[in-house]
Amino acid sequence: MKDVTRDREDRKQQRTSTEGALFFKAGKSSTYGNCWQRKCKKFLLIVILLCAVFLDGITASAPGRQAEAAVVGGGQKLGYAPLLCSGGFDYLQQERNMKLNLGEEVSLAVPGEKVLFCKSSKKKVVSVSKKGTIHALKAGKAKITVKSELGGETTTKRYHIKVSKFGMVYPVFTMMKGEHLDLQCNKENIHIKWSSANPSVAKVSKSGKVIAKRKGKAVLVGKSKNGKRYCCRLKVKKRVQNVIYLTFDDGPNRYSTTKILDILKKNHVKATFFELKPAQKDFDLTKRVIDEGHTLALHGYQHKYDIIYQSEKSYHENLDKLRDLFFAKYGVWCIVSRFPGGSSNMVSKYNPGIMTKLTAKLHSWGYHYFDWNVDSCDAGGASSSRETYSNFCASLRKGRGNVVLMHDFANNDKTINALEKMIQYGKKNGYTFLPITASTDEVHHPVNN
Ligand SMILES: [Zn+2]
Numbered sequence: 001m002k003d004v005t006r007d008r009e010d011r012k013q014q015r016t017s018t019e020g021a022l023f024f025k026a027g028k029s030s031t032y033g034n035c036w037q038r039k040c041k042k043f044l045l046i047v048i049l050l051c052a053v054f055l056d057g058i059t060a061s062a063p064g065r066q067a068e069a070a071v072v073g074g075g076q077k078l079g080y081a082p083l084l085c086s087g088g089f090d091y092l093q094q095e096r097n098m099k100l101n102l103g104e105e106v107s108l109a110v111p112g113e114k115v116l117f118c119k120s121s122k123k124k125v126v127s128v129s130k131k132g133t134i135h136a137l138k139a140g141k142a143k144i145t146v147k148s149e150l151g152g153e154t155t156t157k158r159y160h161i162k163v164s165k166f167g168m169v170y171p172v173f174t175m176m177k178g179e180h181l182d183l184q185c186n187k188e189n190i191h192i193k194w195s196s197a198n199p200s201v202a203k204v205s206k207s208g209k210v211i212a213k214r215k216g217k218a219v220l221v222g223k224s225k226n227g228k229r230y231c232c233r234l235k236v237k238k239r240v241q242n243v244i245y246l247t248f249d250d251g252p253n254r255y256s257t258t259k260i261l262d263i264l265k266k267n268h269v270k271a272t273f274f275e276l277k278p279a280q281k282d283f284d285l286t287k288r289v290i291d292e293g294h295t296l297a298l299h300g301y302q303h304k305y306d307i308i309y310q311s312e313k314s315y316h317e318n319l320d321k322l323r324d325l326f327f328a329k330y331g332v333w334c335i336v337s338r339f340p341g342g343s344s345n346m347v348s349k350y351n352p353g354i355m356t357k358l359t360a361k362l363h364s365w366g367y368h369y370f371d372w373n374v375d376s377c378d379a380g381g382a383s384s385s386r387e388t389y390s391n392f393c394a395s396l397r398k399g400r401g402n403v404v405l406m407h408d409f410a411n412n413d414k415t416i417n418a419l420e421k422m423i424q425y426g427k428k429n430g431y432t433f434l435p436i437t438a439s440t441d442e443v444h445h446p447v448n449n
Contacts, residue, residue, distance in 0.1 A: 094157040100126070100136040101190070103168030105221075105231040108132040108146050108159065116154070117147040126161050135231055137172055139165035139331050165331040167230070168192065168222065170438070174235045175202075175212045181439040183208030183220070183232060184366060186333045192222035192230050202234050212236040212439070242431045243401045245440070246271035246422075247372065248415075249299055249338065251408030252278050252285035259416045260408060261288055267423045270435040272370075273408060274299040274338040277322055283329065290330055295435040297336035298322050298367070305341060309348035315358055316365060336436050337367045344371065344445035355449040370436060371445040372405035373397075378415045379407050385417035392422050396431065403436075403443045 115132035198218035222230035
């Protein structure tokens, strides 16, 4: 109750400043003659500025404002600007800055306040609800306009929101029935306790392990230790039975990546790229992979078997280094990975047992790994694009996720020239092409070392 009273008193003060502005506006346009106006223009401007500074000082120090700032999660005040409207009660437009973590959810209304209107300038960055709750979906900036009523008085506020790339990685997510997802933060010091508002659609453990139970929508709500509220808006789709996940290893490079991306684009297919550290001149290719909706996944900072499989530490670093580079460069948090040589590789034999240790530890480091169950043999066995194509067709199986191994290294015409035909074959035979996501069922080989 106390806060509401403060807020009303506060608004009275704000109205005083707005009425002053209205008076000057009317004077300038009608009451005074042109000659007087010219002579006194500078004087009037100075008076307006002084009034604004003085009244702003009063309103800024009002306790109600501070209380409200606390309600909206520590938003910083930018200042108050009079809104020169003709009639009605919407006297004031307030401007303020607010920083949000990725995935954070905040209510812009104080207790007792009725939100009449709430609009976001960029819905993909910050979404809004009718009740004035905003949700940070993507790193970037957005302006939020909220019109609300409290005690019969209407106020319009404008928030300049900056969403950080740090926070909870999945503010909105789609998964298929039966899939699992580990909710993750890309900032180490955020510990969130999760619960599901719709457990019959998706269950979540306190630590953020989600299981999709049935088709529908679910809201997963999380609270961090410092009182921030996080949210994951989840859509569970029915399970697609016959899926093809096209995957490309070892890119990017200017010859193949561009051609592969062109073919995928032309055929409206999304795929997964297990990349190495791009050459300095090729970072734009990785950006294109992301921009065109494919999954950017990790193969490793480098590919040299004798270095990466030397120890658990060196493999862990090989993944972290590339993940951190991509995050710094593109703001994309990659968790999907593939072992160079696959988890069944024998090239790591120089370090006995290393693959057994790595495959057991990878999840605890926040990564998933994918081998393949369809090998195009474009890196060895296949001698032509015709063979790559027939290897692909022969290994597809209905009723499972077919993870297809292909390569995105330079001059790989064996794949480039077969790719469109593969897509056509898959579509004709009832397969759906999907990119691998954080909730895709992993495909693993038996470990040999
Ligand atoms: Zn490779």
